[in-house]
Amino acid sequence: MFDYQAVDLLGAxxxxxxxxxxxxGQHAVVLTEPSTRPDYAAAAxxxxxxxxxSVVSITVPAGSPTPVPSTHTGAGPGLLSVLTDExxxxxxxxxxxxxxxxxxxxxxxxxxxxxxxxxxRILFVCDAPDVLIRNxxxxxxxxxxxxxxxRVGRATEMTVTSATGTDLTVNLDNxxxxxxxxxxDDAGRWDHWPSKMCLFWPEFADGVICLAPGDILLPxxxxxxxxVVLEVAGGHIEKVSGGADxxxxxxxxxxxxxxxxxxxxxxxxxxxxxxxxxxxxMYSKHEIMGxxxxxxxxxxxxxxxxxxxxxxxSYAHLDIAMRxxxxxxxxxxxxxxxxxVD
Numbered sequence: 001m002f003d004y005q006a007v008d009l010l011g012a013x014x015x016x017x018x019x020x021x022x023x024x025g026q027h028a029v030v031l032t033e034p035s036t037r038p039d040y041a042a043a044a045x046x047x048x049x050x051x052x053x054s055v056v057s058i059t060v061p062a063g064s065p066t067p068v069p070s071t072h073t074g075a076g077p078g079l080l081s082v083l084t085d086e087x088x089x090x091x092x093x094x095x096x097x098x099x100x101x102x103x104x105x106x107x108x109x110x111x112x113x114x115x116x117x118x119x120x121r122i123l124f125v126c127d128a129p130d131v132l133i134r135n136x137x138x139x140x141x142x143x144x145x146x147x148x149x150x151r152v153g154r155a156t157e158m159t160v161t162s163a164t165g166t167d168l169t170v171n172l173d174n175x176x177x178x179x180x181x182x183x184x185d186d187a188g189r190w191d192h193w194p195s196k197m198c199l200f201w202p203e204f205a206d207g208v209i210c211l212a213p214g215d216i217l218l219p220x221x222x223x224x225x226x227x228v229v230l231e232v233a234g235g236h237i238e239k240v241s242g243g244a245d246x247x248x249x250x251x252x253x254x255x256x257x258x259x260x261x262x263x264x265x266x267x268x269x270x271x272x273x274x275x276x277x278x279x280x281x282m283y284s285k286h287e288i289m290g291x292x293x294x295x296x297x298x299x300x301x302x303x304x305x306x307x308x309x310x311x312x313x314s315y316a317h318l319d320i321a322m323r324x325x326x327x328x329x330x331x332x333x334x335x336x337x338x339x340x341v342d
Contacts, residue, residue: 005129006042012133013040013047016193017099019137019183020123024052026096032059033079036101040125044099053097060088064104066315068256072126072289073219075305075317076107083111093118096187100124107190108306110313122190123183128287135194135274135291137182144271145179148198148334152177155329158202158267160300162325163337165210168232170267172329175200176309180295182272194275197295199268201309204235209302211322216277216293217245218319221285237262237304249318256316258305263312265303269327269335270295277323293321298340300325 022028028048032041041057048055060081068075079102082088092098092115105124106112116122125132152158158170180195211217211228228242228249240250253261272295276282279292294301300322305314327335334341 003039003042005039009043010046013043014050017047017051021185022051022053022097026053028053028055028097029095030057030099032101033062040101071286074289074319075315076105077315078106078109098122116188119187121184124192126289127291141196142181145181149177149179151329152200159328160325164212168207168209170202171204175202194291195295196272197268197270199266201266205232205264216280216321218290221280221290235264258314258316260305260312260314261316265305265307267302270299271297273297298335298338
């Protein structure tokens with residue numbers, strides 16, 4: 001039977017790879033596992049051919065090093081079949097471009113940085129087809145996120161406040177400003193289609209974070225139902241209080257048996273104006289990673305667990321997307337009450 005879905009996606013994947021500057025004379029690897037969407041594998045392979053690249057597709061066995069279910073969580077632990085196989089690693093290091101179609105990706109696996117250090121660029125793709133197409137990036141997106149990352153690099157402090165009680169101060173010294181732009185055209189970089197956000201890795205944060213109903217908990221892909229208060233000191237979550245959602249977060253951190261689970265990880269704000277906040281309610285959990293929530297323009301996105309610049313290797317990774325916050329860099333707002341400042 002013909003895979004018409006793959007044919008339907010070929011144009012979008014081709015436009016994406018053109019943004020990634022994949023072209024004739026370059027080599028690409030389509031990396032899949034048995035549960036990878038076959039239409040994505042076919043569309044990625046066809047798109048790489050369409051832009052003139054030499055392409056191979058490899059399927060590796062499933063199996064994660066973390067006990068957390070592989071449901072597009074965003075934890076990025078990688079696959080044991082790649083983490084333990086030097087031949088496959090050598091292939092990925094030798095190619096120009098990897099289209100990562102695995103369920104979880106490798107973003108928080110130290111191996112990924114090794115691959116990037118070789119000059120390989122990696123594009124991770126896992127959200128539903130209409131999420132990819134609705135949030136198709138443009139060249140302007142990179143200009144926007146680079147400007148935002150530059151502002152973070154020149155600032156010394158970020159404050160986050162909200163009408164619901166959030167009052168957080170974040171030290172920006174050595175915070176390693178970064179970004180996601182939805183495509184990857186620079187050697188040695190990783191990016192995620194779709195995405196558009198400014199992010200950074202602070203060492204210290206202090207204050208109170210108040211989650212309000214309607215905020216989004218990832219990887220659970222659930223909307224907050226009742227207020228949660230998190231008390232943060234020195235980048236460590238000292239206390240979590242509230243109702244059922246607080247208990248969910250507390251249980252996750254305890255059950256992870258991970259010494260970094262209560263530490264803050266990356267922080268930043270979303271810049272993707274095409275993203276829909278309600279998208280989390282519109283899909284089954286296995287269909288999406290939740291990039292609409294993570295990159296929604298004007299959100300405050302913060303996370304827990306891994307911190308590569310402090311050698312905190314952890315898979316106890318939460319991404320929490322909040323609306324209605326005011327974010328300021330050295331007193332100058334970049335987001336006001338959840339609205340992105342142009």
